[in-house]
Amino acid sequence: MNTIKPFDYPIHITRPVLPDLNKVFKKLREIWESKWLTNMGDQHKALELKLLQYLKTKYLSLFCNGTLALELAIEALKLTGEVITTPFTFPATVNSLYRSNITPIFCDIKLNDLNIDEDGIEDLISPKTSGIMPVHVFGNPCEVEKLERIAKKNNLKVIYDAAHCFGVEYKDIGIGNFGDISMFSFHATKIFHTIEGGALTYNNSELKEDLNLLKNFGIKNENEVILPGTNAKMNELQAAIGLLSLTLVKKEIEMRKNLTSIYQENLKDIEGIKYLDKKKEVKHNYQYFPILIDESKFNFNRDYVYEYLKKFNIFSRRYFYPLCTEYRFSKKKANCRIPNANKIVNQVLCLPLYGELKREEIEKICAILISTLKI
């Protein structure tokens, strides 16, 4: 019988980082006075400049969300046919391919970082392959150098889904510098957010104009519409929230780093529970804290623990269950071999992580998790 009492308030997987409301009012007043609400106004311009510096990238374009940004990246790079990607990701990654009439070809993942297995990619290349879309899962960078070599050798474009990677660096280089384009999500659940929003970063200056056209109906000027673009603009209120949240990111990352080490300390000797190792030469952002529960060593399987935590008012998440290959509209190829992804998808559990959490709350979450061993 467990004697630990449930939390008397819900502990969510995350909570948004919220700027001071007075500062938000001040920004709103500025916007109201300008009477400029969207279509690349002053807030938008200011945020683009700040993010270029923060993310240490050459070029950057803002969008109303990360998913549309991804779709427009695919269009800007003119990807067609097949794109090799991972089955272990949020629906947005592969849905952006389906929505662009591209068939995702699923490559297995690696057990050490849950990212696409770079060594499996070349076997999946066909005459129809136009690109690779790897995901830096949970903010852990893929092996970008290896991917670059594969892409170059096979003349393929690379779009990184860097939705979880705000502020992540590899060898002191902003993660958004790798590949042809990287997509960052600025959704409310991310360490940096604009409520909804996203950005693409890239090194090719020519993409800037194409992306501007694609996100603004293809309008070149008052007399010319030169391509069938859509509306994917970030508005001024979103950009203003971004400018304010950006000042909070450093502290949020610091707090999450401390909280992560409390989790690791409390869970380090528990047989059957593993967490991902810190990668060498990577500046992490501590966006998520995933653990892997191995049923053969731990008392229970991941789903049991997930439900058990709920009884204590703790809302962990099974990101990314189900695998993309299991969606009812998924076009899984008959020879799709993804044993690691099939194994991991039943083991991963993301535990609550956000700066406001207290040491005692994390210790209690761990104690409840460990208490399953005594059932």
Ligand code: T4K
């Ligand atoms: N690629 C990858 C790899 C991604 O993970 C994502 C998004 C994308 C692409 C697409 O980027 P965006 O188009 O979204 O910019 C959430 C987010 O909505 C989603 O952005 C994110 N990945 C995904 C991993 O997490 P859900 O379905 O888990 O959201 P939801 O509503 O269940 O929220 C999770 C928890 O967060 C809630 O239980 C409580 C807390 N929460 C949430 C919201 C919205 C709050 O406290 N306040 C809030 O306003 O997808």
